[in-house]
Amino acid sequence: xxxxxxxxxxxxxxxxxxxxxxxxxxxxxxxxxxxxxxxxxxxxxxxxxxxxxxxxxxxxxxxxxxxxxxxxxxxxxxxxxxxxxxxxxxxxxxxxxxxxxxxxxxxxxxxxxxxxxxxxxxxxxxxxxxxxxxxxxxxxxxxxxxxxxxxxxxxxxxxxxxxxxxxxxxxxxxxxxxxxxxxxxxxxxxxxxxxxxxxxxxxxxxxxxxxxxxxxxxxxxxxxxxxxxxxxxxxxxxxxxxxxxxxxxxxxxxxx
Amino acid sequence: xxxxxxxxxxxxxxxxxxxxxxxxxxxxxxxxxxxxxxxxxxxxxxxxxxxxxxxxxxxxxxxxxxxxxxxxxxxxxxxxxxxxxxxxxxxxxxxxxxxxxxxxxxxxxxxxxxxxxxxxxxxxxxxxxxxxxxxxxxxx
Numbered sequence: 001x002x003x004x005x006x007x008x009x010x011x012x013x014x015x016x017x018x019x020x021x022x023x024x025x026x027x028x029x030x031x032x033x034x035x036x037x038x039x040x041x042x043x044x045x046x047x048x049x050x051x052x053x054x055x056x057x058x059x060x061x062x063x064x065x066x067x068x069x070x071x072x073x074x075x076x077x078x079x080x081x082x083x084x085x086x087x088x089x090x091x092x093x094x095x096x097x098x099x100x101x102x103x104x105x106x107x108x109x110x111x112x113x114x115x116x117x118x119x120x121x122x123x124x125x126x127x128x129x130x131x132x133x134x135x136x137x138x139x140x141x142x143x144x145x146x147x148x149x150x151x152x153x154x155x156x157x158x159x160x161x162x163x164x165x166x167x168x169x170x171x172x173x174x175x176x177x178x179x180x181x182x183x184x185x186x187x188x189x190x191x192x193x194x195x196x197x198x199x200x201x202x203x204x205x206x207x208x209x210x211x212x213x214x215x216x217x218x219x220x221x222x223x224x225x226x227x228x229x230x231x232x233x234x235x236x237x238x239x240x241x242x243x244x245x246x247x248x249x250x251x252x253x254x255x256x
Numbered sequence: 257x258x259x260x261x262x263x264x265x266x267x268x269x270x271x272x273x274x275x276x277x278x279x280x281x282x283x284x285x286x287x288x289x290x291x292x293x294x295x296x297x298x299x300x301x302x303x304x305x306x307x308x309x310x311x312x313x314x315x316x317x318x319x320x321x322x323x324x325x326x327x328x329x330x331x332x333x334x335x336x337x338x339x340x341x342x343x344x345x346x347x348x349x350x351x352x353x354x355x356x357x358x359x360x361x362x363x364x365x366x367x368x369x370x371x372x373x374x375x376x377x378x379x380x381x382x383x384x385x386x387x388x389x390x391x392x393x394x395x396x
Contacts, residue, residue: 044315156314163305164343166278166325167372172305172341175316176323195316 007110010233012225017218021099021107021145028143032205039138042153042202044192045086045130052130054082076114078129085116088137089125089193090151091158093171096213096224097150103218107145112136122161123154141204144216148187149207152177155193169207178204267384268298269355271362273345276373278304284342285329287369291347292332294361298350301382304340346381 007022008015020026037048046052057063059080064070092100099107101124105117108126115136116127128136140146141153149170152160160172168180170187175195181188181203188201208216220227227233243251279287288300307326311319325341349358355378366374 157311160305164276164278166341167280167283169277172278174306174308174323175311175321179324191316194314195311195321196319 007106008233009236010230012220012230012233013215014218014220014225015230015233017216018103018106021103021218022110024111028145030142031144031146031208032142032148034138034141034202034204036134036138038202039141040134041198042141042189042192043086043088043134043137044155044194044196045084052078052081052083055084056082058082076129076132078132079114081129081131083129083131085127086130086133087125087127087155088133088140088153089123089155089158090140090146091123091154091161091171093150093152093160093165094122094162094219094221095150095165095171096210096217096219096221097161097171098147098208098213098216099145099151099218104145123158146204147208147213148178148204150213153189153193157195266352267380269349269352269378270381271347271349271355271359272377272379272381273347273362273366274375274377275343275366275370276375277370279342279370281325281327281329281338283369284338285331287345287365288329288331290365290369291345291362294347294358294365296349296351296354296358298348301346301348302338302340302342302344303346304343307339307341309339 008018010016010018021028040046040048059075059082090101090104092098092104101119101122104124105119108115108117108124112126112128112132114128114132118125118127126133126136137153145151149165149168152158152171152173154173154175154177157173157175159174163172165171168182170178170180175191177191177193177195178187178189179201181201184203186203186206188203189198190201191197214224217224220230220233227237243254247254273287273291284302288302291297292300307323308321309326310321311317323341326339327337328335329338330336347358347362349355359376359378363376366376
């Protein structure tokens, strides 16, 4: 029997959502539309319309040394053109943000090619060739992994993921990159990801309701779905913990 | 803090208010002005998330943050600059026998002002006599 790829154990709602996010055959819901020009402005790496800067000649020029791996791997468009590596970083609130940094990492390596991710407790950075990063960032801002109020696009000073929300339900941001527009009932970015002011606000739409967030969440919380209530998830986690504790980096050496 | 803090003879109790949301400057102003009028409230202290005036590092270094919640508020006719987004308020009560009464009044104010929920606790949350660190810093 051929090996069938598995993504995440468990029958609970967060477990099912984790599987959905990680499985590249599942098309994630698109919840909002943000123009590519606006995504480029929020990222702040280049001006919209500006040429991509390169760090090496295009691969077509054939200056690369002969290498079997180069023959095996099809380069992504940014690598072909020799683009710079640029980044986008997302902060996810502990208050039922649709996705959490670790699941982001699993999802990114599962769904995107040419991606390098770094995961911390409340934030997750993606490094990629510039033109591919822009496409990837647009997809991640428009789809269900993003909530305007509980997810932040923050390149630096990311503090806020574990803070209480403000009175409008927005995650705390000391540099206030986004604001609540009470008239429209929408969240607007007024600064780019490193807090350099934008020429005009960019709307990222209406925040999801609490019930909708709880439906879409990948977060196990005692006031939502407790991880201990999902036996399969607990068993897998305990198994990983046991193998790591007793066998370190040689889990295969354990006789179970 | 003054260089030579005056110790209190008996530690005075404090009522700690923990709102379920971080407060805007407007709500903080209204809440503080209501609580300061409660009988036996001696002083109010706030704490919360720091709101820097400027960006101190990164590509935006030197730019102003201009956070909506960092602004001057009116506290009993006195202008006070709010530099945090308030997450806790401590009301010090000057008479231990009046704590229950004050707590009741504070609870009523919070119910009116904080519709998103809050928690109240009575205790002592700030130091009332010099600590070893103060001696080390030669503050005493």
